[in-house]
Structure formats: C-alpha cells, structure tokens
Amino acid sequence: MLFQKILLHFKRLVRHQQAVLRPIMVITRREVHDTLRDWRILVPICILSTVFPFLANFAAGRGLDFVNQYGAELIMTRLFPFLMLVVGFFPSSFSLVIALEVFVGEKERRSLEPLLASPLTDLQLYLGKLFSATFTPVVASYFAINFYALLVGLTVGWWPTLSLYAVTMVLSTAQAFVMVSAAVVISSQATSTRAANLIASFIILPLAFLLQGEASLLLFGDYDVLWLIALFLSVTTLLFVRMGIHVFNREHLLGRTIDALDVRGGWRVFWQACWPQEGVKRLYTQDLPRQLRALWPEIVFTLLVVFGGGWAVGAWGAHFFPLPAELLILPETLEVESFDVAIQEIGWLPNFSWGAVLWNNTRSLLLAALLALFSLGMLAELLLLLPLVIIAYLVLQVPSLGISAGSFLAAFILPHGVLELLAGVLATAQAMRMGVVILRAPEEGGGVLGAVRELGHFLRLFWAVVFPLLVVAAWIEVEITPRLAINFLNGL
Amino acid sequence: MITLQGLTKRFDALTAVDQVDLTVPAGEIMALLGPNGAGKTTTVRMLAAILKPTAGSAQVAGYDVVQDARRVRRNVGMLTESPGLYERMSGREYLNFFGELWELPALARQRRIDYLAERFEMRSALQRRLGQYSKGMMQKVTLMRTLLHEPPVLLLDEPTSAMDPSSARLVRDMILQLKSEQRAIIVCTHNLPEAEELADRIAIIRQGKIVERGSLAELKQRLLGQPVMEARFVQPSTDGVRALVAEFAEVLAYGDAWIRYATREPEQVNPVLLQAFVRADIPVLALREVPRSLESVYLRVVGKAVAAE
Numbered sequence: 001m002l003f004q005k006i007l008l009h010f011k012r013l014v015r016h017q018q019a020v021l022r023p024i025m026v027i028t029r030r031e032v033h034d035t036l037r038d039w040r041i042l043v044p045i046c047i048l049s050t051v052f053p054f055l056a057n058f059a060a061g062r063g064l065d066f067v068n069q070y071g072a073e074l075i076m077t078r079l080f081p082f083l084m085l086v087v088g089f090f091p092s093s094f095s096l097v098i099a100l101e102v103f104v105g106e107k108e109r110r111s112l113e114p115l116l117a118s119p120l121t122d123l124q125l126y127l128g129k130l131f132s133a134t135f136t137p138v139v140a141s142y143f144a145i146n147f148y149a150l151l152v153g154l155t156v157g158w159w160p161t162l163s164l165y166a167v168t169m170v171l172s173t174a175q176a177f178v179m180v181s182a183a184v185v186i187s188s189q190a191t192s193t194r195a196a197n198l199i200a201s202f203i204i205l206p207l208a209f210l211l212q213g214e215a216s217l218l219l220f221g222d223y224d225v226l227w228l229i230a231l232f233l234s235v236t237t238l239l240f241v242r243m244g245i246h247v248f249n250r251e252h253l254l255g256r257t258i259d260a261l262d263v264r265g266g267w268r269v270f271w272q273a274c275w276p277q278e279g280v281k282r283l284y285t286q287d288l289p290r291q292l293r294a295l296w297p298e299i300v301f302t303l304l305v306v307f308g309g310g311w312a313v314g315a316w317g318a319h320f321f322p323l324p325a326e327l328l329i330l331p332e333t334l335e336v337e338s339f340d341v342a343i344q345e346i347g348w349l350p351n352f353s354w355g356a357v358l359w360n361n362t363r364s365l366l367l368a369a370l371l372a373l374f375s376l377g378m379l380a381e382l383l384l385l386l387p388l389v390i391i392a393y394l395v396l397q398v399p400s401l402g403i404s405a406g407s408f409l410a411a412f413i414l415p416h417g418v419l420e421l422l423a424g425v426l427a428t429a430q431a432m433r434m435g436v437v438i439l440r441a442p443e444e445g446g447g448v449l450g451a452v453r454e455l456g457h458f459l460r461l462f463w464a465v466v467f468p469l470l471v472v473a474a475w476i477e478v479e480i481t482p483r484l485a486i487n488f489l490n491g492l
Numbered sequence: 493m494i495t496l497q498g499l500t501k502r503f504d505a506l507t508a509v510d511q512v513d514l515t516v517p518a519g520e521i522m523a524l525l526g527p528n529g530a531g532k533t534t535t536v537r538m539l540a541a542i543l544k545p546t547a548g549s550a551q552v553a554g555y556d557v558v559q560d561a562r563r564v565r566r567n568v569g570m571l572t573e574s575p576g577l578y579e580r581m582s583g584r585e586y587l588n589f590f591g592e593l594w595e596l597p598a599l600a601r602q603r604r605i606d607y608l609a610e611r612f613e614m615r616s617a618l619q620r621r622l623g624q625y626s627k628g629m630m631q632k633v634t635l636m637r638t639l640l641h642e643p644p645v646l647l648l649d650e651p652t653s654a655m656d657p658s659s660a661r662l663v664r665d666m667i668l669q670l671k672s673e674q675r676a677i678i679v680c681t682h683n684l685p686e687a688e689e690l691a692d693r694i695a696i697i698r699q700g701k702i703v704e705r706g707s708l709a710e711l712k713q714r715l716l717g718q719p720v721m722e723a724r725f726v727q728p729s730t731d732g733v734r735a736l737v738a739e740f741a742e743v744l745a746y747g748d749a750w751i752r753y754a755t756r757e758p759e760q761v762n763p764v765l766l767q768a769f770v771r772a773d774i775p776v777l778a779l780r781e782v783p784r785s786l787e788s789v790y791l792r793v794v795g796k797a798v799a800a801e
Contacts, residue, residue, distance in 0.1 A: 034581070250543065
C-alpha cells in the first residue's frame with residue numbers, strides 16, 4: 001500500500017517535471033533547427049571546428065620540430081594545451097552571436113509576441129533560449145577539442161591528461177554559458193541586433209582578458225587554477241542567469257524602450273549626479289551618505305575581494321615564492337633619503353614627494369574606473385587587489401627578519417594605508433557599480449543612462465571624498481610613515 | 493467571456509490605457525476601433541495576459557489576467573499585429589511547433605492542422621518555407637496558429653490585413669462561423685467596412701479611453717442623428733407629396749421625383765407613409781435608408797475628440 005502511494009507520488013512528480021521541461025525542449029529544438037539551417041552561422045562553425053584544429057595541429061607539429069633542435073620541447077608541450085583551449089574557444093564564442101540573434105533578433109523581427117502569447121512561463125522561455133543558444137556552439141567546441149586532441153595524439157604523440165581534458169571541456173562550456181547568459185542581460189538594453197552587437201563588446205573584452213589569463217596559466221603548466229576559473233565562470237553564469245530571469249519577462253520585452261541617443265538627457269543625468277545641486281552642506285550631510293548607503297553591496301564585495309583575495313594570493317606567493325635570504329638583510333642604519341632612492345630604483349614614481357604619490361594613486365584609481373566600464377567592474381577590483389597582494393606577501397615575509405607582522409603593518413602600512421585603502425575601496429566599489437549597472441534594465445536605473453549616472457556619482461565621490469583622503473594619505477606617506485618606519489627599524 | 497473593469501496601463505509617464513470598461517459575451521464580436529497609438533494593442537496584450545494591468549481588472553474565459561495568466565493564455569487565441577514568422581521553417585513545422593507549445597497531442601495536432609489548411613486553402617503551401625510566402629499567406633498562417641488550439645476567446649489584430657479580396661472574404665466568413673460557435677471575439681481594425689460587417693458592437697478608443705460604444709445602429713443614431721430615408725417616385729413629386737411627408741417626418745430635401753426625410757422611428761413611420769402614398773395615388777419607385785457608414789461615425793467621434801483637445 002505504502003509502496004503504491006510512493007510510486008504514485010513519484011509518477012506524479014515525473015509527470016510534473018516532464019510538463020515543465022517539455023516546453024523548454026520544444027523551444028530549444030526549434031531554435032537549434034533554425035540555427036542549423038542558417039548557413040551564416042553553420043559554415044563558420046564547421047570551418048572553425050574542423051579546419052582550425054588541423055591548422056593548430058600543423059602549427060604545433062612544425063613548432064615541435066623547431067624547438068626540438070634546441071632541446072626545448074617543454075615550450076611546445078605547454079603550447080599543446082593552450083591550443084586545445086583556443087580551438088575549443090573559437091566555436092564556443094559563436095554562442096554570443098547566436099544568443100543575440102535568438103534573444104534580440106527575435107525581438108527585432110517581432111516574432112517574440114506569439115511566443116509570449118503562448119502558455120509558456122517566462123522561465124521556460126528563457127531556459128529554452130539559453131540552452132538553444134549554447135547547444136550548437138558547445139557541441140562544436142567539444143568536437144574541435146576532441147578532434148585537435150586526436151590529431152595531436154596521432155601525429156605528435158601528445159595526449160592530454162584526464163584532468164586537463166576535463167578542465168578544458170568544462171571551461172569551454174562555462175565560457176559559452178557566461179556569454180549567453182550575459183547576452184540575455186545585454187539584450188534587455190537593446191531592441192536591435194546592431195545595438196546589441198555593440199554592447200556585446202562589454203562581454204567580449206572581459207572574456208578576452210580571461211582567455212589571456214587562462215593561456216598564461218596553461219603556459220606555466222598550472223592546470224589546477226583553471227578549475228578555479230571554471231568555478232568563477234560558473235558562479236558568474238549563475239549571477240547572469242539570475243539577472244537574465246529577472247529582465248526576461250513579458251512586461252519588459254514588450255516595453256517601449258528604444259535605442260535612442262539622448263545626449264541632452266545624458267548630460268543632465270551626469271551633471272545632477274556629479275555636481276551638488278543644493279549646496280556643499282547637503283552634499284556631505286545627505287547626498288553622499290545616501291550614495292554610500294546604496295553602495296554597500298559593492299563595498300562589501302570589494303572588501304572581500306581585496307582583503308580575502310589579497311591575503312590568499314599573497315599567502316600563496318609567500319609560501320611558494322619566498323624572498324631569497326640575501327634580500328632579507330636589514331642595513332645597519334636607515335635614513336629618510338634612502339626611501340627616495342629605493343622608490344626611484346623601482347621606477348614607479350619620479351621622486352618620493354607627496355605630489356608624486358598623490359598623482360600615482362589618483363591615476364591608478366581613475367584608470368581602474370575606466371577599465372571597470374569595460375570589464376563589468378572586475379578589472380578595477382583586480383587593480384586594487386595588486387597592492388594588497390604585495391602587502392600580504394611582505395607581511396608574511398617579515399617575521400623571518402625578526403619583525404612581527406603586526407608591528408610591520410603598524411609602522412610601514414597603516415599610518416597612510418588606512419586612508420589610502422579607504423579611498424581605494426570606496427572608489428573601486430563605485431567603479432564596480434559603474435561597470436555592472438550597464439547590464440541592468442533601463443527602467444531599473446541601468447543601461448547606458450544608468451552608467452552615465454554612476455559615472456557622475458563616481459566623480460562626485462572622487463572629488464568630494466576620495467581625493468581629499470588621497471591628499472592626506474600621500475602627505476602622511478611621505479612625511480610621517482618613513483620616519484615612523486625608520487624609528488621603528490633603528491629601534492630594533 | 494471577456495470583462496474589463498477600470499483596466500489601466502501606464503508606461504512611465506504615458507497612460508496607454510485609461511480606465512477601460514468593456515464586456516464581450518460568448519457569441520459576440522466586438523470591434524475595437526481607434527487611431528494609431530490609441531491603446532488597442534496594449535488593451536489586447538493585457539487581455540492575452542502578456543502585459544500586466546497597472547490598475548483595474550480583466551476576466552477572460554473566467555480567469556483573471558493577473559492571477560491566472562497561464563490559464564488565460566491557454567484559452568486565448570491572439571492574432572498579433574505583425575505575423576512574426578520564422579522564415580526558415582515550413583508552414584507545417586511552424587504550426588506543429590505552436591501546437592506542441594499548446595500541448596496538443598501529436599495526432600490531434602495533425603488533424604487540426606489539416607482541417608485549418610483545408611479551410612484556409614493552404615494545404616499545398618504548408619510544405620513551403622514561410623520565407624517564400626506572400627503577405628496574405630503569412631497572415632493566413634498566423635490566423636491558423638491563432639485558431640490551432642480552438643480557443644474560446646479570440647483577440648484579432650487586423651485579421652485581414654494584406655489579404656486579397658477573396659482571402660479576406662474567406663477569413664471574414666471564418667470569423668462569423670467562430671462567432672456562431674459561441675466564441676467571444678475582439679477585432680482591432682482600421683478596416684471600417686469590415687468592422688461594420690462583422691461587429692455586433694463597436695468601441696472606439698482614443699488616447700487610452702473608450703470614447704464611444706454600442707451597436708452600429710446605436711452609434712449612428714447617437715452620433716449622426718435620426719435615420720434619413722429617401723423615397724423615389726415614378727412621376728415628378730408635387731407640393732402635396734411634401735405636405736404628406738411633413739405630417740409624419742421632417743423633410744430634409746427634395747427634387748423632381750424624390751424626397752428625403754428624417755425620422756426617429758422608421759419602423760413605424762415608413763409603413764404608414766407608404767399607405768398614405770398609395771391612398772393619394774402616388775406610385776413609389778423605391779424607399780430606402782440613406783446609407784451612413786461606420787466611417788462617418790468614426791470620423792465624427794475622432795473629429796469631436798480632436799476638436800475637444
């Protein structure tokens with residue numbers, strides 16, 4: 001009796017799941033059929049997944065012959081996995097083209113409305129299109145990877161390890177899903193494929209950076225980190241999917257937004273966001289506190305990335321690449337002027353003056369903001385991460401000099417670092433918002449106008465808070481920190 | 493079958509549909525007329541549960557468009573403004589695809605497609621790719637898609653646009669048959685003779701508001717005044733004829749062998765007048781109502797609204 005009840009319940013559950021999944025499959029099947037009938041997509045995919053592995057294999061073979069003459073096979077064996085990743089990436093990059101066609105193209109051709117009038121839920125429609133845009137490029141990508149691996153194996157005798165093979169396949173899939181899920185979000189900004197293609201550069205640029213990073217890791221032979229990248233891409237996909245589900249709804253798709261450039265409106269939005277409209281007092285008592293309160297998710301994220309990530313990467317560096325013992329010898333006596341010499345030797349600053357320090361910090365944060373616009377805010381986070389990695393790396397090295405990490409921090413970093421880091425975190429958090437807001441729906445404060453508004457907010461925060469903090473920090477860094485540090489070291 | 497109460501839709505500062513009340517029972521066709529941008533399509537999209545109303549409510553086939561949106565969509569056939577076809581698919585594949593979305597079983601789906609193909613004279617054309625269709629054929633396939641799941645409620649936006657006269661006739665006959673099958677139908681159109689032929693009632697929408705509604709006769713009466721009749725005689729009319737007509741109705745104009753008069757109650761006045769003509773030995777050649785088209789009604793309504801602005 002109980003067994004029958006369980007069986008019945010299970011059958012109902014399966015039926016329910018089938019009812020939910022069937023429409024998704026119907027949409028996916030139709031879109032895939034349509035893609036396979038479009039020679040403009042099919043021919044390049046076929047060429048990339050068959051001809052390109054041949055070329056890659058040919059280049060790899062010639063390269064191996066060449067480097068073998070000098071006993072440098074290692075270079076080529078590191079290049080094989082890189083080429084495997086690349087031959088997989090090219091077909092999978094088509095998912096972006098297909099996604100824009102499937103989502104924005106359909107909106108543009110006005111063939112979406114009959115689908116919206118069907119009993120499909122928004123989620124079913126979204127998932128159907130997500131899978132359909134991903135399916136063909138991912139299959140082509142798998143084919144290219146396997147074809148290349150087979151060719152290299154048969155001609156050169158190099159076979160990928162199971163782990164490398166798996167991570168390449170996973171990365172290829174994850175990249176396709178990131179592109180498609182991001183394309184959906186982008187499609188919410190555009191009513192024409194042309195406009196969507198232009199906005200798509202916001203996806204291509206970060207992915208190009210990522211591919212370069214992956215290439216470096218493959219050349220270094222550090223395959224394990226690739227799993228972390230795959231994990232990062234998966235999390236990013238989930239975030240984009242969440243945003244996509246939010247923006248891909250009937251109400252939004254049939255909205256009345258058009259891709260028009262409103263220069264005057266944009267300037268008004270920028271000016272209102274950038275310049276205090278009702279006096280400086282109101283700016284510091286109301287406008288800025290409100291801006292910072294709204295910025296808390298980005299601030300928390302930045303703190304986590306900068307401190308958590310900085311510490312993790314710094315600790316990893318300190319563990320695997322400790323400073324050589326000969327560098328860890330302190331001179332007998334130290335003077336303030338020695339800082340100037342040391343700084344000039346590094347070459348980051350023309351001289352150790354507060355003006356040069358201020359210029360350097362201001363330049364870095366503004367550059368980070370600029371990069372944030374084209375990388376969904378990620379490059380701004382990475383730029384701020386770098387000094388924290390160096391600090392963490394040094395903090396973990398100094399105990400071998402007989403200096404406690406806490407004392408080192410207190411004497412060398414914190415006097416100016418407290419203000420500098422505060423300025424950096426605030427500027428980076430706002431830069432990140434500026435990079436991400438472009439993906440939000442225009443009616444939710446996103447889109448190009450949203451980015452313009454956040455640019456105004458960034459500049460307001462910069463001149464009203466960040467820059468004054470940097471001025472004070474630079475003065476402390478040049479006038480106070482060196483003296484504290486020298487007194488500290490001389491007192492050891 | 494379709495009930496709207498205070499239905500309103502706002503897009504930011506624009507109120508596209510403003511406090512619309514309507515009822516369309518089963519077996520009735522309502523024509524929704526109005527200039528471009530008046531709010532017809534937005535109203536229809538809300539009734540198809542594609543857009544959510546900002547205020548007010550709507551019941552379609554017994555379901556609320558917000559609470560039971562999916563059930564509403566199951567029971568509505570919506571002919572969209574533009575066909576929006578997938579040009580690389582054949583007509584049959586296209587209909588099959590939508591049939592699957594409406595979860596029609598395979599066999600029933602094929603039968604239904606065959607039946608509709610027969611009705612719309614599209615049997616051989618269904619094998620061809622949609623990209624090769626003429627505009628009229630595309631419209632037919634779109635209509636077939638709308639009727640595929642036999643919905644009790646039909647929302648038809650320009651059902652005969654781009655069709656040749658014989659195809660348009662075929663579609664109009666189909667719509668009248670659907671009405672006789674007790675379906676509730678809303679037709680949005682700019683084709684006023686078509687609306688006149690099909691609609692039981694007419695609503696004229698302007699700037700999101702229903703500005704006039706009623707049967708064609710009611711609208712004519714209300715907006716164009718009393719019906720105007722014209723009598724034609726075998727012989728030239730005399731002053732006696734004018735005096736005779738003036739006893740029963742208001743004489744508007746007259747000529748050698750004709751006279752025009754207005755009367756609020758032609759059903760009563762005309763037989764009496766005819767008897768009077770016979771008694772007075774005035775042979776009548778013809779008696780008819782002077783045609784007053786829906787176009788006159790529409791232009792009067794729209795013109796009045798423009799003047800009021």
